Structures are given as C-alpha cells and as structure tokens.
Amino acid sequence: MEFLCFIKLAFTINVLSLLSFSLLAYANSPCDFPPYSTSAIPIPTPADSRRLSARHLRPTASPTFGTRGRYSDGRLVIDFIAESLGLPYLSAYLDALGSNFTHGANFATAGSTIRPQNTTLHQSGFSPFSLNVQYYQFNDFHHRSQIIRNQGGVFKGLLPNAEDFSRALYTFDIGQNDLTAGYFLNMTTDQVRAYVPDALDQFKTIVKDIYDNGGRSFWIHNTGPVGCLPYVMDRVLITAGQIDKVGCAAPFNDVAQYFNLRLKETVVQLRKDLLSAALTYVDVYSVKYDLISQAKKHGFVHPLQACCGHGGKYNYNMHHGCGSKIKVNGKEIMVGKSCKNPSVMINWDGVHYTEAANKWVFDQIVNGAYSDPPIP
Secondary structure, eight states: OOHHHHHHHHHHHSOBOOOEEEEEOOOOSTTOOOOOEEEOOOOTTTSOTHHHHTTSOOOOOOTTTTOOSOSSSSOOHHHHHHHHTTOOOOOBTTOOTTOOOTTEEEOOOTTOOSSOOSSOHHHHOOOSOOHHHHHHHHHHHHHHHHHHHTTOGGGGGTSOOTTHHHHOEEEEEOOHHHHHHHHHTTOOHHHHHHHHHHHHHHHHHHHHHHHHTTOOEEEEEOOOOGGGOHHHHHHSOOOGGGBOTTSOBHHHHHHHHHHHHHHHHHHHHHHHHOTTOEEEEEOHHHHHHHHHHTTTTTTOOOTTSBSSBOSTTTTOOTTSOTTOEEEETTEEEEOSBOOSOGGGOSBSSSSSBOHHHHHHHHHHHTTSTTEESOOO
C-alpha cells in the first residue's frame, strides 16, 4: 500500500501523529495528501542532520540518491516517507539558500531533545535546537513564508501555499536523546524516569501549538531500544545481570518502554483535546527490537556493532567516531572507517541506523501494522 494512501486512510478513521519535527507538504497524488515534518525523524533520528553534521567530516552520503548531510550512509526513514508520497527529499529549514519548500521542510537536527538542555553543544553533544526552538522556527516559517510568497515571482515557486499548512503531515520522532542525556549526566534510572512526564508535557504543548497554527495530521514515532545502541552500551556502566538475551542493556530499554507508555497516553489525551486532529502513534520500538534481536533472520549481521567507527567491543569510541582522523608522524590517517558492506549492518555510527536498516523499518510501518489506531 502506498504510504500516501495509508496516511489518508488513517486520517479518515481517527485523528493521526517524528527525532524531531518535519513537515511534509502538498503533493499531487492519487490520495491528494500533503506533508510537512518537524523534528521532535530523529526519524532516529532520527532527522535531516545537515544543520549540525557539518561540524564532522563524515562519510555520510549516498551517491545514488544524493542524500547528503545525514548521520547515515544514505537515506533515513523520513526520506523513504517522502519517496512514498512522491515528494523530493525535505530541505532543512536553516538550509535556505537554493531550497524549495513547496513540498515541505525539516526542522530536525542531530542530537535534539524535547527538553532544553542546560549544556552547550561542545559540552554534551546535544543540539541547542530543542523541540521548543524547532517550534519557534516553524512558527516563524509559517508566517514569514506567506509574506515572502505574496511578493510573487520566484518566491511563489519556492514556498508553500497558506492552505498547505492545514493539509500537511506533521511527523515527530524524538525522545531518545532526552533519555540518554540523563544517563550521560550520571543520573540513575529512577532519576531519568522521573523527568519523563515533564518531557511529554512539553511535547504535548508543542503539538497543541501546531494545531493552533492549523496543523491537523500528526504522525508520532515512539522511541527505539536505546539499550541496544553502541554509544549507550559503551559509555554507561552496567552489570552482566542487566544484559538481556540479545545483548542489550535491559535498564535503558525499560526506561524507553516507560517513555513510550507515557507517550501513548499523551497521544490518547491529545485526541480528546484536539477534536479535529488526526494523530497516529507508531510503535517503532517493537520494529527496531525485532530487527536487532533477529538480525540474521532479516539479513543483517553484528546487530550491536557500529559499521563506521573505531575499535572496542561495539566498534565505537566516543573520542574517535565515524570519519575521525589521527596524526601519525605528521600525516593524517582516518581511523573511523566505514565497514565494507553497510547494507548488512543495522547501526551506522554507534548512534544512528544504516540506510538498509532505515528501509527495513520503513517497510514494516508503512502498512499500518504498528500504528495506533490500526490500519485495516
């Protein structure tokens, strides 16, 4: 089933709900459905990470599809969503020069969180573009795009119509970084769990603000199994008894599932509060854990290792990441190299997924099998 038609079906059944905020805009198609995306896709990304990935020289491009500026070896889930809608890949909001926003915009960044972090990017690695900042940018884009578009000429062909904002799909995939941020500050699991309700209250406020700006269709991913990610297992100490049968860190996955439980409750409440909205909750946690736990069955190998990295049990080193170089006798040598065959690896750089894994995840969710409300 074409993703576009699937979305419209969910739209009519109930009211519908991405690492960050994306906005997929209007597309001429059999289903006549538009899109827009906001980070909150993460997608693990979630999201078009061009806005922050420029600070790292990483082999993150697909020459076949031209998907540069991503923390991956190619396309992300949001790219596959755009393809299925018959749309070009979304441009980042801040990548304004030469971009065409008539088909949508991406406000996501790598390392973004729901709650603003009281640290700098240099200190923690987390983005200063938290979800509230992304909303401010969206709100500014919403209003200023119409002022500029009304000038006519070339601007009319580069910016969306006013009505596109109410006909767009708003996608969210965010929350993973909120959980890991606490662990990286040496918080206990109980302390991390304690701030989940506040994070989701802030998330709910943003969805309501977008609704007040005319948004009606929301596609919301829950967060994935963070305890199966190399950068978490390498950096946060756990005991042998806390490792599950797959090799993942059970306490971190338990917190992720708690976050997802509360997120689902939040979506249910939003349906009651926003009567004209369509909110779809998508269980990507189950999809990703199935992929990791049954990697061989699905055609993948080494599910807990990064493809692009340097050394250690998980091929991850926070000091020598993907694309990193060291100097030996005055000569630069790349140590953060890509594996030979990313197409059979799940994890790209210790944090994000490979294009092959992203495609597999998309293929599982496209037919609505992991959606709430379910799609017939």
